[in-house]
Amino acid sequence: MAGLEGQAKRAASPASGGRPARWSCCDGEGAQAGPDAAHSSREEVPPVDEMREAVRRKYAAVARRADAEAGCCSAAGAGLEDERGEQVFGASLYGQEAADPGTAAAIEASLGCGVPTAVADLHQGEVVLDLGSGAGADVLISARRVAPRGRAIGLDMTDEMLELARENARRASIENVEFLKGFLEDIPLPSASVDVVISNCVINLSAQKERVIREAARVLRPGGRFAVSDVVADDDLDPADVAHLASCTGCIAGALTERQFIRILTSAGLERIKVTPTHRVHRHASAAIIQAVKPSARKRAPRQREMQRRV
Numbered sequence: 001m002a003g004l005e006g007q008a009k010r011a012a013s014p015a016s017g018g019r020p021a022r023w024s025c026c027d028g029e030g031a032q033a034g035p036d037a038a039h040s041s042r043e044e045v046p047p048v049d050e051m052r053e054a055v056r057r058k059y060a061a062v063a064r065r066a067d068a069e070a071g072c073c074s075a076a077g078a079g080l081e082d083e084r085g086e087q088v089f090g091a092s093l094y095g096q097e098a099a100d101p102g103t104a105a106a107i108e109a110s111l112g113c114g115v116p117t118a119v120a121d122l123h124q125g126e127v128v129l130d131l132g133s134g135a136g137a138d139v140l141i142s143a144r145r146v147a148p149r150g151r152a153i154g155l156d157m158t159d160e161m162l163e164l165a166r167e168n169a170r171r172a173s174i175e176n177v178e179f180l181k182g183f184l185e186d187i188p189l190p191s192a193s194v195d196v197v198i199s200n201c202v203i204n205l206s207a208q209k210e211r212v213i214r215e216a217a218r219v220l221r222p223g224g225r226f227a228v229s230d231v232v233a234d235d236d237l238d239p240a241d242v243a244h245l246a247s248c249t250g251c252i253a254g255a256l257t258e259r260q261f262i263r264i265l266t267s268a269g270l271e272r273i274k275v276t277p278t279h280r281v282h283r284h285a286s287a288a289i290i291q292a293v294k295p296s297a298r299k300r301a302p303r304q305r306e307m308q309r310r311v
């Protein structure tokens with residue numbers, strides 16, 4: 001999609017100087033792990049692999065810290081507050097689930113910006129895939145909902161996060177889970193193999209968002225649901241705002257706007273798209289729940305026939 005690559009470029013470009021001090025909230029690990037950490041020239045756009053490696057390094061460090069601090073404030077250092085110091089990411093967003101001793105440790109280590117399982121309408125027997133599962137909170141919650149016959153799969157590229165998630169599942173004695181190593185951009189699962197794709201604040205981290213959404217659509221069964229929480233940027237940000245938002249949310253590739261999200265979901269063949277903002281996470285961005293459905297096989301057939309006729 002035209003423009004998104006440019007957005008990644010803008011996100012990697014320098015923020016304007018002279019911002020009021022109260023906005024310079026994000027000089028922590030997230031910003032250091034961004035493309036600028038690996039590049040002396042701030043004008044350069046790092047290749048996709050390098051951007052992904054910067055993200056991986058950041059979350060490996062966060063996971064190591066969460067592991068060391070398990071049982072206390074595990075997600076410490078991950079930058080869970082907004083510019084005003086309010087907690088807009090992580091465990092504080094969870095309600096009743098946080099009271100479940102089985103899932104409490106994973107939720108404590110959450111780095112998400114919402115609770116996708118609250119809207120995913122999960123049913124017993126379903127297969128759920130969590131893109132960028134981190135410490136595993138949403139996978140464990142899903143696994144409980146779809147048990148006993150269903151299962152929940154967490155996908156993450158960071159070994160340290162996968163270890164943490166497996167340990168959290170073991171401690172919670174939840175067995176209908178599986179944590180896979182891999183990239184969102186190349187999901188290691190067969191087509192049409194899952195009922196629900198969830199994700200919590202991860203798609204914004206990818207420099208190849210269209211590819212991620214295409215992959216999500218591919219692995220969904222016809223009629224399958226897409227229900228993710230993510231950061232959604234306001235329209236019409238200038239490059240300095242994009243860069244500042246990127247450093248604050250850790251999304252070095254830049255968050256999508258609602259319109260961009262809808263366009264990408266539509267071109268991946270998803271429908272019944274709904275974007276529901278939940279809370280502000282930055283002066284130029286909200287967290288939102290993004291929902292869509294893969295058309296059922298019955299509905300798709302006439303459209304495919306039409307396409308074939310045109311060709």
Ligand SMILES: C[S@@+](CC[C@H](N)C(=O)[O-])C[C@H]1O[C@@H](n2cnc3c(N)ncnc32)[C@H](O)[C@@H]1O
Nearest residue numbers: 059110111112132133134156157158183184200
């Ligand atoms: C912001 S954390 C969110 C973790 C979890 N969803 C939560 O709510 O706590 C991002 C996670 O996604 C993983 N991740 C980021 N980009 C990825 C990619 N392209 N492929 C696979 N995993 C990725 C990171 O390793 C990290 O564990």
